[in-house]
Amino acid sequence: MDSTKRTVFFISDGTGITAEMMGNSLLTQFDNVQFKKVLTPFVKDEARARAAVDEINLAAEKDGHPPIVFSTLVNDSLESIIKKSQGTCFNFFSIFLQPLEQALGVSSSYSVGKYHSGSASDSYLRRIDAINYALDNDDGQNIKNYEEADIILVGVSRSGKTPSSLYLAMQFGIKAANYPITEEDMEDRSLPRALQPYKQKLFGLTIDAERLSAIRNARRANSRYSSIMRCEDEVRNVEVMLRKASVPILDTTDASVEEIATQILLKTGLKRVDL
Amino acid sequence: MDSTKRTVFFISDGTGITAEMMGNSLLTQFDNVQFKKVLTPFVKDEARARAAVDEINLAAEKDGHPPIVFSTLVNDSLESIIKKSQGTCFNFFSIFLQPLEQALGVSSSYSVGKYHSGSASDSYLRRIDAINYALDNDDGQNIKNYEEADIILVGVSRSGKTPSSLYLAMQFGIKAANYPITEEDMEDRSLPRALQPYKQKLFGLTIDAERLSAIRNARRANSRYSSIMRCEDEVRNVEVMLRKASVPILDTTDASVEEIATQILLKTGLKRVDL
Numbered sequence: 001m002d003s004t005k006r007t008v009f010f011i012s013d014g015t016g017i018t019a020e021m022m023g024n025s026l027l028t029q030f031d032n033v034q035f036k037k038v039l040t041p042f043v044k045d046e047a048r049a050r051a052a053v054d055e056i057n058l059a060a061e062k063d064g065h066p067p068i069v070f071s072t073l074v075n076d077s078l079e080s081i082i083k084k085s086q087g088t089c090f091n092f093f094s095i096f097l098q099p100l101e102q103a104l105g106v107s108s109s110y111s112v113g114k115y116h117s118g119s120a121s122d123s124y125l126r127r128i129d130a131i132n133y134a135l136d137n138d139d140g141q142n143i144k145n146y147e148e149a150d151i152i153l154v155g156v157s158r159s160g161k162t163p164s165s166l167y168l169a170m171q172f173g174i175k176a177a178n179y180p181i182t183e184e185d186m187e188d189r190s191l192p193r194a195l196q197p198y199k200q201k202l203f204g205l206t207i208d209a210e211r212l213s214a215i216r217n218a219r220r221a222n223s224r225y226s227s228i229m230r231c232e233d234e235v236r237n238v239e240v241m242l243r244k245a246s247v248p249i250l251d252t253t254d255a256s257v258e259e260i261a262t263q264i265l266l267k268t269g270l271k272r273v274d275l
Numbered sequence: 276m277d278s279t280k281r282t283v284f285f286i287s288d289g290t291g292i293t294a295e296m297m298g299n300s301l302l303t304q305f306d307n308v309q310f311k312k313v314l315t316p317f318v319k320d321e322a323r324a325r326a327a328v329d330e331i332n333l334a335a336e337k338d339g340h341p342p343i344v345f346s347t348l349v350n351d352s353l354e355s356i357i358k359k360s361q362g363t364c365f366n367f368f369s370i371f372l373q374p375l376e377q378a379l380g381v382s383s384s385y386s387v388g389k390y391h392s393g394s395a396s397d398s399y400l401r402r403i404d405a406i407n408y409a410l411d412n413d414d415g416q417n418i419k420n421y422e423e424a425d426i427i428l429v430g431v432s433r434s435g436k437t438p439s440s441l442y443l444a445m446q447f448g449i450k451a452a453n454y455p456i457t458e459e460d461m462e463d464r465s466l467p468r469a470l471q472p473y474k475q476k477l478f479g480l481t482i483d484a485e486r487l488s489a490i491r492n493a494r495r496a497n498s499r500y501s502s503i504m505r506c507e508d509e510v511r512n513v514e515v516m517l518r519k520a521s522v523p524i525l526d527t528t529d530a531s532v533e534e535i536a537t538q539i540l541l542k543t544g545l546k547r548v549d550l
Contacts, residue, residue, distance in 0.1 A: 006379065014534070015533045015534055015536075015537040016537065017296075017446075017533055017537070018296055018297065018300045021292075021293055021296050021297075021390075022293065022296075022297055022367070024390060025293045025347065025367075025390040026368070026371055026372065026375055028386075028390050029349070029368075029372060029383035029384050029385065029386065030375075030379060030381060030383055030384070031384055032381060033379055033381060039540070041537050041541060042537075042538075042541070066378070068375070068378060068379070072300065074304070088378040090371055090374070090375070092297070092300075093301070093304075095370055095371075096301055096365060096370075097301065097304060099365070100301055100305075100343070100365070103341070103343060103363040104281065104305060104308055104343070106305060106307060106308060108304035108305055109304050109305070109306055110304065111303075111304065115296075115299060115300040115303050116531055116533040116534060124531060127532075128438055128532070131437070131438050131441065132437075135410075135413070135437065138410070162406070162407075162410065163403055163406050163445070166406065166441060166445065167445065170438070170441065170442065170445065170532075171292075256391055256399060257402075257403070257445075258290045258292055258391040259289070259290055259391065261290075262290040262291065262292070262316050262317075263317075265314070266316060266317070
């Protein structure tokens with residue numbers, strides 16, 4: 001028996017991504033507990049539900065504690081199988097659906113695995129399109145396609161442009177190109193010629209020079225590219241250039257990709273899919 | 276007053292991604308209602324909470340219905356401001372945290388905006404690393420780096436390899452290379468030489484030929500590349516090749532990127548971050 005560790009199950013009839021996100025966002029509130037997490041997706045029939053119960057009960061025995069079970073099962077008979085396990089069950093739908101039905105004045109369809117499913121919806125196709133766009137227009141390639149961009153991220157190398165443009169595409173269906181400002185671009189402190197026609201679409205990312213140097217060092221240790229002096233120069237010059245051109249700037253130093261992308265939406269008012 | 280439409284707010288002290296995913300997964304259960312969705316992230320102080328209330332009340336007036344409010348606010352005093360709005364409020368934390376505290380036998384930290392925040396955690400850095408890896412090893416580039424891959428996705432062009440490898444990286448921190456099997460590769464029906472040393476890491480994606488043809492047509496209309504005959508040939512040949520080499524195959528025809536990535540995890544047992 002291990003009294004310091006709790007096993008957590010995420011059970012879903014679909015991918016389990018919602019169950020996991022919901023569960024993890026709650027678990028971050030419990031710093032002092034160690035969790036062992038088990039994802040159990042695609043629980044679509046009784047056999048799979050029973051297999052999940054076996055796993056839960058095994059963990060209960062091993063841990064000496066009832067496991068925590070986060071479930072997004074919609075099907076009542078599957079959920080009732082899970083509930084008979086030794087886990088403490090939190091079902092997302094059974095808590096929220098009924099009050100939501102009441103608020104909306106209509107019954108829900110109780111259909112299974114709808115979220116994150118299928119590949120034929122317009123918003124899904126737009127997301128895939130946007131991913132391809134981000135890849136084709138990464139790192140200053142293909143500047144002839146900027147007409148099509150919803151936004152063009154600019155900043156020094158390793159300021160977070162590429163992962164942010166991919167996240168904007170994947171999560172929000174936004175076509176984000178990105179253009180790295182290089183030392184040559186900085187010489188006359190005005191926007192690179194390729195960007196000038198698209199000033200309205202530009203969005204700057206900046207980063208603390210020390211953090212930038214650390215990130216670059218992980219990629220190319222002890223190079224001029226990663227030296228603190230060069231990082232300081234680049235960051236300062238790019239900030240001056242962008243301010244002069246009235247391009248909005250976001251500091252990415254302590255921000256995750258999710259936070260950067262959300263801040264960009266908020267500051268630009270860009271329209272996204274799925275909302 | 277528009278009686279067919281309901282406004283939905285997603286309110287969060289962080290990015291709002293959890294609030295939105297939770298809300299949207301519930302809303303998919305109501306096919307017959309049209310929703311207008313408003314994301315209100317980074318509600319970190321009373322001024323922002325009051326601004327959100329004004330927006331909610333304005334929508335209530337316009338719609339002639341109380342808006343639905345999904346909130347992941349942790350701070351009680353901010354939540355109580357939102358609750359005084361004319362919206363019907365569903366707070367995720369206030370419903371689940373207390374029973375979860377009870378189940379775990381400890382108090383929660385009630386800390387704000389923790390999930391999706393920060394960029395310094397190990398799992399976050401692994402995700403960014405994996406995104407860079409996926410980009411460097413997309414589309415059969417850089418086959419010298421396959422040593423480092425957790426998995427190598429193989430399949431015909433446009434079978435879903437690139438978005439899936441990016442999703443595996445972004446969501447799960449898995450280093451996924453991808454290698455397109457071309458017509459030349461198919462000639463002798465055995466695995467391309469570059470892949471042979473990494474047979475254990477290969478994972479095949481296949482797709483219905485008609486769907487493939489439609490996807491390719493959107494990219495290059497009426498080309499040999501997108502013709503149904505060529506698509507049928509390629510799909511059949513690749514399936515034969517992969518089966519002969521005992522490489523697992525997943526059909527991506529009706530699957531979203533999220534479903535493909537989750538199925539891959541399930542079938543390979545690959546270890547991922549954050550779990």
